[in-house]
Amino acid sequence: MDYVYFLANASLTLRVIEYLRMMNYQSACSMTVIHQINGWIVRVKFKQPLSPYEHGNFRAFMNELGIPYQPEIRIQMVFWSLDTAQSTVDVMRRYQVAIVSHGTPDTSDIEAFREQFTNGLGYCPETLA
Template identity: 75%
Template sequence: MDYLYFLPNASLTLRVIEYLRRMNHFPTSCITVIHQINGWIIKIKFNQSLTPQQHGDFRAYMNELGIPYNPEIRMQMVFWSLDTGQSPIDVMRRYQVAIVSHGNPDVSDIEAFRQQFTRGLGYCPETLA
């Protein structure tokens, strides 16, 4: 089962990733993190279906931090391309999106993206806080 959420800033995105790392009973197979100018999109794919209790708990946690995301056709194509094994770099070029992480995310990837983006702008936008 896939969960797709929009999060307003990098801190909440990092919090979700840390939460998933700590929760061994939520075995993830793939997490995709995409930065957009107005926030972050995170797609979480689990190895197996969650129990109804796990599903409810996870949705409750995610709903506290962000909102369920219903992707437009371009983002559907981005996720489909990644799911079919296409290279994140190729997908970024084709669809002009910033894929920060795909697979097993490392918090340092998001931190590095945040620092490089901020350094290039000369200030820290709200979405990178």
Template identity: 75%
Template sequence: MDYLYFLANASLTLRVVEYLNSMHQLPIQSMTVIHQIDGWVIKVKMNGPLTPHQHGNFRSFMNELGIPYDPEIRLQMALWSLETGQSPIDVMRRYQVAVVSHGNPDRSDIEAFRQQFTMGLGYCPETLA
């Protein structure tokens, strides 16, 4: 089962990572984080179906932070390519997307991306707050 959401900024994205890392009973297979100019796309893939209670709780949590997302075809292809084992670097080049993290939910990938992006610009855009 996959959950795909759009979040407004990096702080919300980090909250999702913290939540996933603390919820040991969720069968998380992977988490993909893609940065876009106007926000963040998060895909959480589960190893199997969640119980109705887990599904409801997870959807409620995610709906508080963001909105369910229906990606354009280019982003769908990028997400599919990552799932089939293509490297994030190849996917970024082919589909012109910023893959920040793919695999286990990892706070350090997001923080490193935010820091490097901000240093390169000289200021912090709203989506990186």
């Protein structure tokens, strides 16, 4: 099952990864993180369906951090391309998106992106806070 959400900033994205780690879901899911000018698109895809209780808890947690996101066709194609094991770099070039992370949820990808982006700008935009 896929959960796709729009989050306002990097800190919220990092909280999702920490939640997955805390709940021992990290090895049972993959996560795709896309940075956009106005926020972050996060897709969490579980290998096995969650129990109704787990599903409710996870949705409640995600709804506190962001809003459910219905991806436009371009983002749907990004997800499909990544699911079919196409190169992340090729997908970014083809669809003109910034894929920050894809695969096992890892905070270091988001933190490295945030550091490199802010170093290039000289300041920290709100979405990277």
